[in-house]
Amino acid sequence: MNLPKSASVVIVGGGISGCAIAWNLANRGVKDIVVLEKDTLANGSTGRCGAGIRMQWGAEKNCRLAQFSVNFFENANDILAYERDIEFEQSGYLIIAANEAEAQQFRKNVALQNSLGIPSVFLSPEEATAIVPYINATQFVAATFCQKDGHLNPFHTTDAFAIAAERLGVRIFKHTEVTGIEVKNNRIESVDTTGGRIATHIVVNAAGGWSKAIGKMAGVDVPVYVQRHQILVTEPLEPILGPMVMGFSYNIYIQQVPHGSIIMGRSDHTEPRDFRTTSGWKFIEEMTKTCGTLLPYLRTAKILRQWAGHYCMTEDAQPIYGPVPEVEGMYLACGFSGHGFMLAPATAELISEMILGEPLTIDVSDLDIGRFKRRELVREQSVV
Amino acid sequence: MMYETDLVVIGGGPAGLMAANTAAGAGASVLLLERDRHLGGQLIKQTHKFFGSEKQHASERGIDIAALLGDELKSLEDRVTVWTHATAVGLYDDGVITVDYDGTYRKVRPKRIVAATGASEKFLSFPNNDLPGIYGAGAVQTMMNVYGLRPGKRVLMIGAGNIGLIVSYQLLQAGVSVAAVVEGLPQIGGYAVHASKIRRAGVPILTSHTIVRADGKESVESAVIAEIGSDWKVVRGSEQTIPCDVICISVGLTPLTELLWQAGCEMRYIPALGGYVPARSDRLETTVPGIYVAGDAAGIEEASAAMVEGHLAGLEAALSLGCGGDGCEEERADCLKQLSSLRSGPTAEKIRAGLSCAHGCQTPKRRDEHA
Amino acid sequence: MLEKTGIATREQIEKLLPSPGRRAEGPYAVMECFQKIPCNPCSTSCAFHAILPMDDINDIPSVTPDKCTGCGACAAVCPGLAIFIIDESKGGGTGTVTLPYEFRPLPGIGETVKAVNRAGEVVGDAVVTRVLPGKKTKTPLVTIEVPLSLVHEVRFIRCEAHQEEDPSVADTLREIPAPPQTADIGEQDDEVVICRCEGVTLREIRDLIREGYTTVDEIKRISRAGMGPCQARTCGPLIAAEIARMTGEPLGSVAPSAHRAPVKPLPIEFFLGGDTE
């Protein structure tokens, strides 16, 4: 398959965001969309992430974005006519508060969430054990729970978007790396790739950790940095965990996927800002310590593998959405800071609306690239 | 607790034992990790006499060579620590090795590493290839020669390389009948003398044949084999059913290199050496400075070559640490001479070709010692 | 043909034999070693220097019949069990064959055993005249008396105990008719298990390759093949081979999936003993 000479939109990055945006645009009738992926689909952060989705956020915007995505995922197998299964399991998120201060914040969060129609509840440790019977209730002072939260199979979900997009005429080129972007008179003219040149006036930069490099090709400084993030997975077990268990102070998220494996991850803010995806032994030690304390009954579950991916971070740990003032035609969908997977349906909707000049379903104008220069950072405490 | 030492040798088979002996003999402090409960690796399953020359203990049986090398190690015990039932489970980019030492978590940070991790067996695709009663040749050897168990009554052997032929012979020695040895190639891959040994004991060797399927309700009851043409397709009508309760798969080995991949060594796909092997210098140092490789992990060869490679890798690792004294140059030269003589014959033609691809790397610049 | 069947031809054997004069004089070694392999214990073990020293370890052994006493030292050490001591000098129409025999039970002196040729076929009876148990080498040398016409044929023996439990396998092969089913993996690929851990069949793998998933990683992500407890040790190479076969790519360009720690499954509690530095 040869690259077309031109395209209406070139999407850089074959992760969940790129594939979802491609499908969304095509679904709105846009023709001649090209997706460029330097490796294989979901090979970057998407395929390495925990693939959870929660509506329990502390900032209204994040709640709304997640809410949109949950609604989409609930029907995604049908909407995308996917023959396999995206494995959206709404087994809920149980988020634990390690101390009173955190519990106070959670009370506010639940009030906000409920006001938006998100069915979360505030729980005592005892009430939490009714949901996750084997959790060590001495380790937290309160918890919140939302049954509608859950997790998906990130490979199948990306696959579903990609297949649906291709069905609508989108052309996805794997193993095709972007090597340059031609800008004339502050306007994008073409994209150079290892497979040739494509003339286009619109480039969506959904390149995850590589979005900074893609931006630079067009002379745009995308204020993101990359940090390694590690996860481990156990052998498959019969269903024993129920909801995703998450703790911000505890620095853990842990879930059992429908197949039976238990996946858990944590963050390490001392990680150097680089592209390493090698594994580290300290991670396993820290991770197993937390898991052993919080969910001691899992101590005999056997770890099969640890792996690493990137968080594409911004200063305020919020995504960058939308056009770039200095270069006409470049749209950013990056800097998700670990939440790109769960936000993808909303991301796709919003970026499509921006490209087509339609009113935004959710106002994300404050998540533009300009906020960093303006020093109008968005605050969200509820992150791992 | 971080265990610090000059050299960690991963694997206590022929290559690893030689590496540990040599490095310790040269004055390095060595930690030897062996996954099994006994030292010797595959040697302890080798009841046949080895080829080679006296220097590689030719005409001794593998199991006796294991004991011999183990004894030598004991004589160096003030410099060698041996952990058996110890699996190196991770080799990280900061040079740390995590170890499952008899169920206990240990961390080791050596100055040098010799990876002598050996090989794993290749598997084969055919219908019902997962039926109980289908084993790898290594498993059959383990059952017979370690646990003293007959794998079954009647075995169909797939593969007429040296291992397939030797294991067939070992089966006969254990009182198990071998229905046939089936080989896809038009000629026997292993040494003719091994083939003759089982042939005169009544085992047919069917070249240009393949297994078509296995059958049985809960375990193997029979297999269908058939002739294959030069196009590798089954010759219709040549199928025959072989009653058997065991199918032994011996279709080759592939270097066990997971730890080297983890460590970030440059790996090259070299079919003649069994699959992916680390690129290395002629001193057996990989592209990650301080990590050496020897034996089957460096490419599938005979145990005799593995022993010499282990010797060389152990020596090079020790020398790079400033150990060793007079005579090391001669020792190195002698190892290289032994290797080239073992690899000089027509049966080693493939190995020579393979090695020329694997050895294309310069001795890397050593990074600073771990602070 | 030796390389196809494991059986040396008559011509190959005849070339090994000493002159008729030497054969009539006494025992001599016959080295049925026809392939250049790196091996030299026969030549280093000969106290009489009857086997030429090997400049190249791959040399084929060369016996000087006049120096060979037929002592059998080489036969006991030969890793290939390829050396036989033949004695045609006894008269009376019989000769002896001394052969390595690493089986149990060892026959007793005077016992009648079946004489077996290079193809595993019984060619007559033989009487055991000597048994060297080979305490050190663990390769017993058994000498049998056979008609002179068979000294270059008989290379193995079968004792009573063996005969009962091991019917001629070659015969069995001939007796069994071909099965009714046609054998072709192409039609039975749902019975071929590629990933034993996750239970993924060849059919599933082939379907995915046809859909355009042409890397080991993509197939793993969609099918889970290789995600199980063995971490693709068994199935990884099979999947790569199937991709190479179906796409025509060389196997070397089908990238394997990444290897990660731990190399074997370890319980969470295992790591709880470690302390971070």
Place this chain on the structure above:
Amino acid sequence: MENRRITDHPILDFSEGEVIPFTFDGKPMEGRSGDTIASALHANGVKVLGYHFKTKRPRGFYCAIGNCSSCLMVVNGQSNVRTCTEPLLPGMKVETQIDRGVPDDV
């Protein structure tokens, strides 16, 4: 039942080890010292160690060195024990595994 233990071998000496009693799916069986769980079962003629949780196909001893997942069984209530490398201990309760298993105290 066929005797799978080798007693007379031309090269190796197999001494009769100490008897180790255990049960397999409730049936009393005997292994020998030096046995792994799987080797003891094999000596007792047991070929099927479990059934794959997804395909339900029978699984047996395969690699014998802890590389594959063919020999996973439930031992003393603990699932997913690699029986080919796990030493046999007196009184072990060994059971056929038919599912993914659960941690021992669930």
